[in-house]
Amino acid sequence: xxxxxxxxxxxxxxxxxxxxxxxxxxxxxxxxxxxxxxxxxxxxxxxxxxxxxxxxxxxxxxxxxxxxxxxxxxxxxxxxxxxxxxxxxxxxxxxxxxxxxxxxxxxxxxxxxxxxxxxxxxxxxxxxxxxxxxxxxxxxxxxxxxxxxxxxxxxxxxxxxxxxxxxxxxxxxxxxxxxxxxxxxxxxxxxxxxxxxxxxxxxxxxxxxxxxxxxxxxxxxxxxxxxxxxxxxxxxxxxxxxxxxxxxxxxxxxxxxxxxxxxxxxxxxxxxxxxxxxxxxxxxxxxxxxxxxxxxxxxxxxxxxxxxxxxxxxxxxxxxxxxxxxxxxxxxxxxxxxxxxxxxxxxxxxx
Ligand SMILES: Cc1cc2nc3c(=O)[nH]c(=O)nc-3n(C[C@H](O)[C@H](O)[C@H](O)COP(=O)(O)OP(=O)(O)OC[C@H]3O[C@@H](n4cnc5c(N)ncnc54)[C@H](O)[C@@H]3O)c2cc1C
Numbered sequence: 001x002x003x004x005x006x007x008x009x010x011x012x013x014x015x016x017x018x019x020x021x022x023x024x025x026x027x028x029x030x031x032x033x034x035x036x037x038x039x040x041x042x043x044x045x046x047x048x049x050x051x052x053x054x055x056x057x058x059x060x061x062x063x064x065x066x067x068x069x070x071x072x073x074x075x076x077x078x079x080x081x082x083x084x085x086x087x088x089x090x091x092x093x094x095x096x097x098x099x100x101x102x103x104x105x106x107x108x109x110x111x112x113x114x115x116x117x118x119x120x121x122x123x124x125x126x127x128x129x130x131x132x133x134x135x136x137x138x139x140x141x142x143x144x145x146x147x148x149x150x151x152x153x154x155x156x157x158x159x160x161x162x163x164x165x166x167x168x169x170x171x172x173x174x175x176x177x178x179x180x181x182x183x184x185x186x187x188x189x190x191x192x193x194x195x196x197x198x199x200x201x202x203x204x205x206x207x208x209x210x211x212x213x214x215x216x217x218x219x220x221x222x223x224x225x226x227x228x229x230x231x232x233x234x235x236x237x238x239x240x241x242x243x244x245x246x247x248x249x250x251x252x253x254x255x256x257x258x259x260x261x262x263x264x265x266x267x268x269x270x271x272x273x274x275x276x277x278x279x280x281x282x283x284x285x286x287x288x289x290x291x292x293x294x295x296x297x298x299x300x301x302x303x304x305x306x307x308x309x310x311x312x313x314x315x316x317x318x319x320x321x322x323x324x325x326x327x328x329x330x331x332x333x334x335x336x337x338x339x340x341x342x343x344x345x346x347x348x349x350x351x
Contacts, residue, residue: 003166004180005033005346007187016051016146016324017317018190019153020332022165023089028336029348031163035180039171047259050192053213053293054146055237055247056325057224060100060114060137065301069113072323074330077117079142088156092149094240098141098224099124101133111135130276133227141224144325145239163349175200179312186313186342188335192296195303195318203303206319208294210256211249212265214273218285219244225277234272236280245288248273248280252322254297261290297321304331306338313342 006025015038022036039049047053058076062068082090101124114137115121124136157165172178175198178187191198196206211233221244226235233252239245248269274281298319307314317335320327336343 003033004035005183005185006030006343007035007037007178007180007184015049015190015192016054016150016328017192017320017331018188019150019157020328021188021190021317021335022157023153023162024329024332024336025343026157026162026165028343029163030343030346031157031165032349033346034163035166035168036157037168037170037172037178037180039169047292047294048193050293050296051150051324052147053211053291054144054325055213055235055239055249056144056146056149057096057098057235057237058142058326059098059224059226059235060102060106060110061226061228061233061322062110062327063301064107064110067304068301068323068327069110071302071327071330071334073113073117074333075323075325075327076142078329078333079144079326080119083142089153091152092145092241094143095119095140096143096224096238096240097138097222098226099136099138100225101130101227102135103132103227103229105134111137130227142326143224143237143240145242146325148241149325172198174198175309175314184312185345186315186339188339189314189316190318192318192320193294195296195298195316200309201316203298203319205299205303207255207297207299208257209297209321210253210258210292210294211251211322212262212269212290212292213250214248214266214269214287215289215291216246216248216280216285216287217244218246218280218282220279220282220284221246221277223277227272227276232272234269234276236273236277246280252295257294259292259294261292266290295320295322296324302327302331304334304338313339315339 119140302319
């Protein structure tokens with residue numbers, strides 16, 4: 001059976017969405033059939049690919065779209081399962097104490113959904129809420145060292161026990177180019193922001209959501225803290241296995257595709273995060289870098305959908321917005337389930 005029977009378009013070490021699909025396929029025994037193609041290489045500072053710029057953590061950032069709530073849940077439980085089993089995939093993940101505040105009361109549906117599965121969840125008593133906050137939750141979250149996690153998954157997936165998945169640097173001009181040979185049975189389309197312009201996809205619902213972040217060395221920070229405002233988003237995320245790096249944010253700027261760093265935004269991030277977690281104002285906090293990334297957002301939520309195009313099968317998996325790490329494993333489970341009928345024609349070699 002051909003190595004390129006299954007093609008995953010849209011990552012080389014970069015895209016967490018494609019990596020999760022590759023991992024899910026490998027777990028179900030299809031690793032031997034996969035070629036992953038993508039344009040970027042590790043270490044590239046290209047704002048057009050998002051995954052290295054993420055915090056990353058699990059947070060209550062999603063809305064109330066039922067798919068998003070389901071993928072969040074599946075993603076949290078899958079990531080937690082990896083940590084608790086001591087799985088190799090969990091090397092750059094950590095359980096971390098988290099507090100989140102909402103200036104506007106989240107919907108009852110949202111609270112009900114997350115409190116059903118989050119570990120150690122407690123509603124913050126009203127008397128303990130900071131001024132201007134309507135609702136608070138503390139729980140055990142999952143933090144990820146985003147760039148290291150992507151590199152690590154790529155390295156694991158290249159091993160024989162995962163099917164020696166082939167990674168190929170290649171830019172495609174159109175979706176159909178991802179059908180590398182006549183033997184290609186299926187393409188998983190995980191191209192993030194490029195879904196808006198890529199011929200064969202050109203999804204008008206897609207748009208970037210800009211985020212500026214400050215990476216700092218802050219040994220005193222051990223917990224995750226977030227505040228979701230009406231027109232701002234403030235967060236502090238410690239990065240696991242990173243020599244005390246924390247990600248300070250940030251912004252959720254819908255439709256803004258300006259990749260330049262804005263000095264006034266860095267000042268605002270430092271002010272807001274210092275107010276939220278005063279320990280950050282200690283002398284041992286040092287700024288390492290300021291960066292900008294674009295969350296691949298989509299009106300009506302991410303698209304995880306199968307499509308037959310001229311007799312060929314594509315499974316789309318893009319538009320994760322600000323949740324690619326937290327929801328990605330849930331989205332990958334659905335994407336692979338959608339392909340089951342085609343995958344069923346391929347021989348399986350279980351992990
Ligand atoms: C500042 C910031 C903070 C964030 N924090 C979090 C967080 O805490 N938790 C969380 O869950 N999420 C977070 N996110 C969101 C998360 O990073 C994204 O949801 C996720 O990275 C999207 O992954 P992706 O694989 O869809 O896209 P990408 O990482 O952009 O991957 C797309 C891939 O497609 C490839 N590609 C594109 N065009 C072509 C082409 N023509 N040919 C070949 N390949 C192509 C690119 O090379 C790239 O590798 C954050 C994002 C930002 C910007």
